[in-house]
Amino acid sequence: MTNVRQVWTKKASDVLLGRKIVAVQYLTNEERDEMGWYSCPIIITLDDGTIIFPTSDDEGNDAGAIHYQKQGDNNFVIPVI
Numbered sequence: 001m002t003n004v005r006q007v008w009t010k011k012a013s014d015v016l017l018g019r020k021i022v023a024v025q026y027l028t029n030e031e032r033d034e035m036g037w038y039s040c041p042i043i044i045t046l047d048d049g050t051i052i053f054p055t056s057d058d059e060g061n062d063a064g065a066i067h068y069q070k071q072g073d074n075n076f077v078i079p080v081i
Contacts, residue, residue: 019046026081027053027063039063039080054080 023045032040041063044052054064063080 015050016046016052019048019050021045022047032063035060037062041080042066042078 021044023043025043027035027037027040027043029040032038039062041053041055046052054066056062056064065080066078067076068078069076
């Protein structure tokens with residue numbers, strides 16, 4: 001049986017590897033309302049038209065923050081607004 005981690009790593013790799021970020025913006029208030037959310041996450045658009053946005057859980061119940069590490073940067077989160 002295939003390892004769950006391997007399956008999802010392959011899926012994430014298929015979506016993300018080799019892509020270029022072409023746009024970054026926050027979800028608009030109107031889009032937030034359409035989603036039934038309370039907060040606006042960052043939206044990342046890739047060169048193939050794929051969009052990426054963090055959610056609070058697997059079911060997409062609300063927006064989520066992105067945590068990151070970058071040398072010399074003391075901020076470690078792209079927050080929801």
